[in-house]
Amino acid sequence: MTGLRIEGLTAGYQKLPVVKDVSMEAVQGKISGIIGPNGSGKTTLFKCICGLIKPMRGRVLLGGQDISRIPRRKFAQTAAFIPQSQVIPFPFTVEEYVLMGRYPHRGRVMPFSPDDRLVVKETLSMLDLTELKDHQIQRLSGGEVQRVILAGGLAQKPEIILMDEPTSHLDIGHQVRLLSLLKGLSENSGLTVLIILHDLNLASAYCDALALMDDGRVFSQGSPTAVLTEENIEQVYRTPVVVGTDPVIRRPHIFFIPGAVA
Amino acid sequence: MNRLIPFIVLIPLLVFALIVGLFMGGAAIPASEVIDALVRYGSAGIGHTLIWEVRIPRVVSSALVGASLAGCGVVFQAVLRNPLAEPYTLGVSAGGALGATTAIVLGLTGLPMVAWCFAGCLLSIGLVIAISTVREFSTTTIILSGVVLSFLFSAVMMFILSMASSRDVHASILWLMGSLGSTRAVSAPVLALVVLPLALVLMCFSRDLNLISLGDEKTHLLGFNPGTLKTVLLVLASLLTGICVAVSGIIGFVGLIIPHAVRKACGADHQVLLPASMLAGSSFLLLSDTLAQIIIRPFELPVGVITGIIGGVFFLAYLLKARPPEVF
Numbered sequence: 001m002t003g004l005r006i007e008g009l010t011a012g013y014q015k016l017p018v019v020k021d022v023s024m025e026a027v028q029g030k031i032s033g034i035i036g037p038n039g040s041g042k043t044t045l046f047k048c049i050c051g052l053i054k055p056m057r058g059r060v061l062l063g064g065q066d067i068s069r070i071p072r073r074k075f076a077q078t079a080a081f082i083p084q085s086q087v088i089p090f091p092f093t094v095e096e097y098v099l100m101g102r103y104p105h106r107g108r109v110m111p112f113s114p115d116d117r118l119v120v121k122e123t124l125s126m127l128d129l130t131e132l133k134d135h136q137i138q139r140l141s142g143g144e145v146q147r148v149i150l151a152g153g154l155a156q157k158p159e160i161i162l163m164d165e166p167t168s169h170l171d172i173g174h175q176v177r178l179l180s181l182l183k184g185l186s187e188n189s190g191l192t193v194l195i196i197l198h199d200l201n202l203a204s205a206y207c208d209a210l211a212l213m214d215d216g217r218v219f220s221q222g223s224p225t226a227v228l229t230e231e232n233i234e235q236v237y238r239t240p241v242v243v244g245t246d247p248v249i250r251r252p253h254i255f256f257i258p259g260a261v262a
Numbered sequence: 263m264n265r266l267i268p269f270i271v272l273i274p275l276l277v278f279a280l281i282v283g284l285f286m287g288g289a290a291i292p293a294s295e296v297i298d299a300l301v302r303y304g305s306a307g308i309g310h311t312l313i314w315e316v317r318i319p320r321v322v323s324s325a326l327v328g329a330s331l332a333g334c335g336v337v338f339q340a341v342l343r344n345p346l347a348e349p350y351t352l353g354v355s356a357g358g359a360l361g362a363t364t365a366i367v368l369g370l371t372g373l374p375m376v377a378w379c380f381a382g383c384l385l386s387i388g389l390v391i392a393i394s395t396v397r398e399f400s401t402t403t404i405i406l407s408g409v410v411l412s413f414l415f416s417a418v419m420m421f422i423l424s425m426a427s428s429r430d431v432h433a434s435i436l437w438l439m440g441s442l443g444s445t446r447a448v449s450a451p452v453l454a455l456v457v458l459p460l461a462l463v464l465m466c467f468s469r470d471l472n473l474i475s476l477g478d479e480k481t482h483l484l485g486f487n488p489g490t491l492k493t494v495l496l497v498l499a500s501l502l503t504g505i506c507v508a509v510s511g512i513i514g515f516v517g518l519i520i521p522h523a524v525r526k527a528c529g530a531d532h533q534v535l536l537p538a539s540m541l542a543g544s545s546f547l548l549l550s551d552t553l554a555q556i557i558i559r560p561f562e563l564p565v566g567v568i569t570g571i572i573g574g575v576f577f578l579a580y581l582l583k584a585r586p587p588e589v590f
Contacts, residue, residue, distance in 0.1 A: 050482075050483060051482070052482060052483075072482070072485045072486070072487065073485030073486075074485075076483060076484050076485030077485070080483070081483050086477070086480065087343075087476075087477060088476060089343045089344065089345070089475065090339075090340075090345070090525065090530035091529060091530045092472075092476075092530045093531075096529070100469075100473065100476075100480075101484070103469055103484050103485070103486075108467070108470065109466050109469075156484075
């Protein structure tokens with residue numbers, strides 16, 4: 001049971017709360033999406049979940065256990081966080097970077113097992129990176145780097161994965177492939193996914209549940225159909241839109257109105 | 263298999279450099295006499311004495327100091343996430359030199375002098391970190407604080423020297439120029455006893471160095487404690503620098519060029535980079551020191567002059583060539 005439960009969480013920097021009294025849940029084996037405008041506290045919420053910043057109030061439960069009580073390394077064996085970007089100042093190769101995902105399982109000096117090598121190999125092939133494995137990350141394109149960072153997280157073999165806009169630099173082919181891969185992992189291996197997305201239509205198509213954040217608070221949460229309404233979007237994003245229905249999967253689809261600003 | 267190639271090249275190179283260092287030096291000793299002294303320990307003769315009491319300790323010290331300086335470079339670069347960091351550019355050597363000068367003027371030798379060197383190194387790395395925390399950890403800040411601290415420490419050092427007796431001044435200047443020749447505060451066996459365990463400890467931190475070089479966040483997310491780790495690594499590297507400065511004065515740039523070249527050749531993974539850099543640093547300093555002894559025979563150049571010239575030119579070329587994002 002490794003769902004994630006956030007209860008009344010308030011967090012921020014220098015006593016200034018950025019996330020305000022947020023409660024939500026990421027159910028095991030489901031994809032939960034977080035959407036919301038820039039600066040609405042999504043990334044801060046993730047950092048707090050990962051223990052990068054301490055909550056001011058409230059708590060985060062991973063598999064029923066308060067994360068402040070989970071040792072750092074145990075947490076890293078259970079949960080992976082994929083940041084928006086990663087500065088890589090030295091010429092690491094793709095394979096070296098992905099292998100680091102095994103460190104939480106092996107620690108400081110224990111040699112890697114054939115099992116670790118297999119995990120890395122599978123992860124690389126899953127993300128279409130096998131051919132790039134000996135390339136220096138510094139020389140790859142933005143989209144390729146994003147897939148490498150994700151591969152590093154998946155190589156941790158986490159039970160829950162938190163992703164901060166993993167699709168922002170990807171072309172639509174890789175966007176769909178990546179989200180379909182996550183959907184497969186969540187359905188088949190019970191991976192819990194909590195994902196920040198900017199593309200509302202991708203969020204609608206792939207997420208089982210959505211939370212819409214505004215100014216650090218949860219403005220609305222529930223199924224994509226319940227959250228992605230014209231009123232909610234117009235109020236939070238200050239942009240009038242038309243919500244239709246996707247002809248294939250029957251989920252809400254958002255249409256922008258060029259030139260219209262609320 | 264790929265990961266073994268650097269060692270297949272570097273270990274024979276080190277053996278070669280050791281042999282060159284044994285057979286060539288300030289005094290011209292015929293090869294036959296060197297071999298004779300090596301195989302028949304205890305025989306009489308000037309050649310024998312020179313080999314066992316001058317060359318062997320000197321070769322051992324050079325190898326250990328070269329390995330330490332290159333290893334420190336690797337660690338400083340990873341922790342500060344910056345390829346231009348090394349004991350010399352960070353002003354850590356200057357801090358050590360200030361400590362050593364103070365010790366000389368106070369009439370201290372041996373381990374107390376090492377302690378002063380170490381304190382000086384810790385002081386300067388502490389100041390670099392403090393400045394970079396207040397500002398940000400960018401290359402500019404780090405290199406500038408290194409330059410500023412070097413100036414500051416030299417000024418204080420000159421102040422101390424201006425008050426000192428001419429004998430102490432002479433001793434300090436000779437020592438500052440960076441040389442492996444004269445007997446130093448620490449003998450070769452003691453140096454080995456300090457450097458080898460420290461090097462082993464640092465190698466156990468190879469994975470930590472990989473993570474730390476990718477930033478605090480990545481380190482934290484993979485289950486390691488970045489704060490503790492950085493402090494431990496910087497203190498270990500400063501200790502190693504302090505010992506080197508005590509033994510050999512200021513030998514600049516070894517910690518910069520060697521890790522850079524090794525990284526170009528074998529990649530950034532510290533599990534290979536750190537030991538390979540140490541091996542390469544050993545060979546580099548051994549060969550530089552041999553060159554320093556024979557280039558203007560019968561006189562001897564301070565080895566710091568040779569590494570300083572090679573390193574300075576390299577540093578300049580790097581600054582001119584590197585694209586802005588690399589320098590940043």
